[in-house]
Amino acid sequence: DGGITQSPKYLFRKEGQNVTLSCEQNLNHDAMYWYRQDPGQGLRLIYYSQIVNDFQKGDIAEGYSVSREKKESFPLTVTSAQKNPTAFYLCASRTDKGSPLHFGNGTRLTVT
């Protein structure tokens, strides 16, 4: 079955540590995205990538970094510079800008 796999489902880290969230897709989609979801708020775009080796900042990129070395993979690193990293992180992909996003089932990150 085609889909987007995010791992792990739950992640716990101490403040000051960097952490990397994994996102893999086998849908052969060109574009991949990272969103952050907080209670009572809509999804906010962190970074997106239209093609391999290229990515763009979204609305809340500060404190985050990404890479896109392979079409299937788009890992997100939450750095110690992110002031409020505890959130639900969603990865998504799509074929082109006129098609819907397909989402993974998210990673819930808790930083204490």
Place this chain on the structure above:
Amino acid sequence: GESVGLHLPTLSVQEGDNSIINCAYSNSASDYFIWYKQESGKGPQFIIDIRSNMDKRQGQRVTVLLNKTVKHLSLQIAATQPGDSAVYFCAENRGTSYGKLTFGQGTILTVHP
């Protein structure tokens, strides 16, 4: 500013009733709209989409209506079932950029048996 928002944060219905979830958008340049369903602890699931050259689109038990005059989008769910209980999001895409997909805050739909 530009935004996508929902009129009602919560909606409670009885099983078998029809549900209507509303969404307002402010950017007249948006040309593609999507509805998603999100269950607790899961990622959003695509329900239905509509392009700006259409007023209505139907799927299985769902209908999306687009009123460009008043910048309003709605999702109608027929014969609502307990399994439909979830948070529903609308999203708009401005079509000029891969990154310009904006989500509303969501409406919580609760279906009572």
